[in-house]
Amino acid sequence: MSDSKPNHLTRRDFLRQTSMLSGMLLLAACAPGATQAPSSGSEAGPTTAPAAPEGVTVQFWTGWGELVPFFDELKDTDEFRELMGANDVVMKPTVKTEALLTAIAAGTPPDITSEAPYQDLMAREVLLPIDDWVNASSIIKRDDFIQGNWDRGYYQNVQYGVPAWECFVRFGLDYNARMIEAAGLDPDNPPVTWDDALEWHKALTQFDDAGNLLQIGLDPYDAEGGGIGDGFLAARSWGFDWFDEETGEFNLDNPKMADAFEVMGEFYRIAGPDNMAGMRSVEGQDTWGGSYNAEVQAMIIEGYWHPGETMSQKPEVGKYNRATWVPVPEDRRGAKIQGTGGHYVIFFKDAANAQAGFPFAEYLTTNTACNLLFDNVGWLPAYKPYLDQADANKYPGLDFYFQSVKEATEIEPPKNCPITSFVHDTYAQLREEVYRDKMTGAAAAAEFQKRCEQEWKDAGFAA
Amino acid sequence: MATAQPGTKSGMTRSERRRLIQGLLFISPWLIGFLLFTIYPLASSLYYSFTRYDLLRDPVFIGMRNYTSLVTTDSMFWVVIYNTLFYVLLAAPAGVVSAFLMAALLNTKLMGRPFFRAVFFFPAIIPTIVTAVVWQFLLNVQFGLFNSILQGLQLPTIPFLSNPAYAKPSLVMIYIWAQGNAIVIFLAALQDVPRQLYEAAEVDGARAWHKFRHITIPLTTPVILFNLIMGFIYAFQEFTLPWLLTGGGPANATEFYTIYLYRNAFQFLRMGKASALAWILFIIIVVFTAVLFKTSARWVFYNTETE
Known part of the structure; x- marks a missing residue:
């Protein structure tokens, strides 16, 4: 710009106004939102029964996508309106954990959430204690819930979660009776021990003439077989406590864990580790069951939802579904193991309308809500009054899960370990080392113990 | 260079100072953005790297412990270092060579040249x-297109992404395929060579x-x-493709540095350790x-050397 050009006042004015505007915008951005958390969000937690402010919108985030098709229907009921009053619930589906963590870290969590790393969040003090709300509720009563499901909503004797979503029981060996018969096996005499299951696996696993895998019997690490968060199957099946919640001590370096690595790994060796990796990868991340639905996998270790979900996703496969006890080692023949767990409604400290979300958790225990969930996705609650009247034969194989609650010799909730995600990932790494013969089961068990103890210390949980 | 003038404290005249302020105000939106969204996160991550921070609670200062435990007690750290160096040292040079050869080919009087140029840029x-x-869909051992053809011919399939020995080379192959940007830059350079x-x-x-x-x-x-240089930096930071294709497997073969960093930050809730990992990666890239x-x-031959 030429210096000879007159330097009008307007430029200075413009600059002054621009800087003032920038300052105001900056201040506005830094100012607290209009809907900051009310006193109910204090660290001490609520002290009275829910008295939600009128006309607020409860933000509900979840990792599920299954609710999308009928969530509006779930809200369009008399019970919902009666319990929620003028308040509403807006769902944000398929939220990944990292998005949730970022929102919490930024101080802007949703009001309530489900399908989240419950134990990790409970242990890190970001959730509201809800003991007082529950005590004041005329709907949520401890005795109405299966004890194992109820107990998992606690961390260090404080209640953080209501077992209001799909909960119920987590372990069963589901199998496709048509495929079993086609392999010359008797679907009326399913495997009881891991040796039995391995024999079925061998009979069901097929290769073409060039040695390419066509179908498998069982992937013991698929679905509920490989996770930790919903209960550690290997520990349950072999019968040991892998973590002491009171002392924070791990018990992973033991002969049973070593044996579990070897025995479960044998299923992979038979089908071929590369083949199994390929089969799992086509299902993408965070999904399972695709190969069972495609009838290239004859058995799967799953929870009670499997019969309903399979029927909903692939009825022509779901009609052949049957379920039985998950296998145990020969020296535990006769042990009937079952686990509780599942999904909770949890409430965030820094949320604006967390308390207003509590009636939504209450609503989810009503017959209307439970029926909608059961009919649409086959999900069941841990709520005994509903379970007593639910149709146990609605989906093929479902009756086993109902019976299992009465007949199980061992039924427990998962361990509340604050480094569950780490344990889960480490378990996945080490078992692969074993079935690829890079490590023995005993060495993997020792390494498992070592890594978990180190992480426990590094994450700041050691005394 | 400005020289001090009598009567001014900062060595500037009033007019110069006014012009400086005006200039700063004009670039203030960028400056504010740079400070808020680059410098602040950088400084924060440096601070977090010296703390035990799980994203959800306040960070606790622990000095150099994140760095020392990574090097001394974390068995995965050296695995991811090896995987990453293997990938970087193979992928980056191979990507440059293939992009250069492809650009040289596209710089000839080839029939349908514009079409091929567009095709090679598509991956970018x-x-x-x-x-x-x-x-x-192409590489899966059971259901992939390549392996389905092999199966149809009664030949053994190739576990491109599910065998630890093949997984990294397969990812390098995909990296080489996606060199559209480098090809375009090489093309521009080739057309600059005096006839x-x-x-x-x-x-x-x-x-x-x-x-x-x-x-x-x-x-x-x-x-x-x-x-x-761009190839090395990009390869060091490779995350999305291996994360989506292999998730770090099989048998940790594609557990690259950034995947491990992400895992620590968002799965294990170890943001302090993840920040330390990020700063170590920064130093490696700088070196x-x-x-x-x-x-x-x-x-490297610069044209100006002949002038």
């Missing part, structure tokens, strides 16, 4: 998630290979250096880049 504009899904040099070489009886070896390559070395620049004096 396709979202990585789409690329991952397509390659999964008269080729004509003079032809008069002297030079053949195609000699022209390529003694004219094309030397005159494009600055761009080769640029693409190599690599510095070494490349240092050696460039020996092999």
Whole structure:
């Protein structure tokens, strides 16, 4: 710009106004939102029964996508309106954990959430204690819930979660009776021990003439077989406590864990580790069951939802579904193991309308809500009054899960370990080392113990 | 350079100071953004790297412990270092060589040249998630297109992504395929090579290979250096494709540095450790880049040297 050009006042004015505007915008951005958390969000937690402010919108985030098709229907009921009053619930589906963590870290969590790393969040003090709300509720009563499901909503004797979503029981060996018969096996005499299951696996696993895998019997690490968060199957099946919640001590370096690595790994060796990796990868991340639905996998270790979900996703496969006890080692023949767990409604400290979300958790225990969930996705609650009247034969194989609650010799909730995600990932790494013969089961068990103890210390949980 | 003038404290006249303030105000939106969204996160991550921080609770200062435990007690750290160096040292040079050769080919009088140029650039504009899904569909051991053909021919399948020995090379192959940006940059450089040099070489009886070896390559070395540096930086930070295709497996074969960093930050809630990992990666990249620049004096030819 030429210096000879007159330097009008307007430029200075413009600059002054621009800087003032920038300052105001900056201040506005830094100012607290209009809907900051009310006193109910204090660290001490609520002290009275829910008295939600009128006309607020409860933000509900979840990792599920299954609710999308009928969530509006779930809200369009008399019970919902009666319990929620003028308040509403807006769902944000398929939220990944990292998005949730970022929102919490930024101080802007949703009001309530489900399908989240419950134990990790409970242990890190970001959730509201809800003991007082529950005590004041005329709907949520401890005795109405299966004890194992109820107990998992606690961390260090404080209640953080209501077992209001799909909960119920987590372990069963589901199998496709048509495929079993086609392999010359008797679907009326399913495997009881891991040796039995391995024999079925061998009979069901097929290769073409060039040695390419066509179908498998069982992937013991698929679905509920490989996770930790919903209960550690290997520990349950072999019968040991892998973590002491009171002392924070791990018990992973033991002969049973070593044996579990070897025995479960044998299923992979038979089908071929590369083949199994390929089969799992086509299902993408965070999904399972695709190969069972495609009838290239004859058995799967799953929870009670499997019969309903399979029927909903692939009825022509779901009609052949049957379920039985998950296998145990020969020296535990006769042990009937079952686990509780599942999904909770949890409430965030820094949320604006967390308390207003509590009636939504209450609503989810009503017959209307439970029926909608059961009919649409086959999900069941841990709520005994509903379970007593639910149709146990609605989906093929479902009756086993109902019976299992009465007949199980061992039924427990998962361990509340604050480094569950780490344990889960480490378990996945080490078992692969074993079935690829890079490590023995005993060495993997020792390494498992070592890594978990180190992480426990590094994450700041050691005394 | 400004010199101090009598009567002014800062060595500036009132007019100069006013112009400076005006200039700063005009660039203030960028400055504010830079401070808020670059400098602040950088400084925060440096601070967090010295703390135990799980994203959800306040950070606790622990000094150098994140760094020392990574190097001394974390068995995965050296695994991811090895995986990443394997990938970087293979993928980045191979990507530059293939992009350069492809650009040289596209710079010839080829029939349908614009079409082929567009085709080779496509991978650069396709979202990585789409690329991952397509390659999964092509390479999967049971249901992939390539292996289905092999199965149809009664031949053994190739576990491209599910065998630890093949997984990294398969990812390198995909990296080489997606060199559209580098090809375009090389094309621009190749078109900048003076025609008269080729004509003079032809008069002297030079053949195609000699022209390529003694004219094309030397005159494009600055761009080769640029693409190599960018390639190294990109390969060091590779995350999306291996995460989507293999999730770090099989048997940790594709557990690259950034995947491990992400895992620590968002799965294990170890943001302090993840920040330390990020700063170590930053130092590694700086060292690599510095070494490349240092050696460039020996092999990079700048046109200005002839003037």
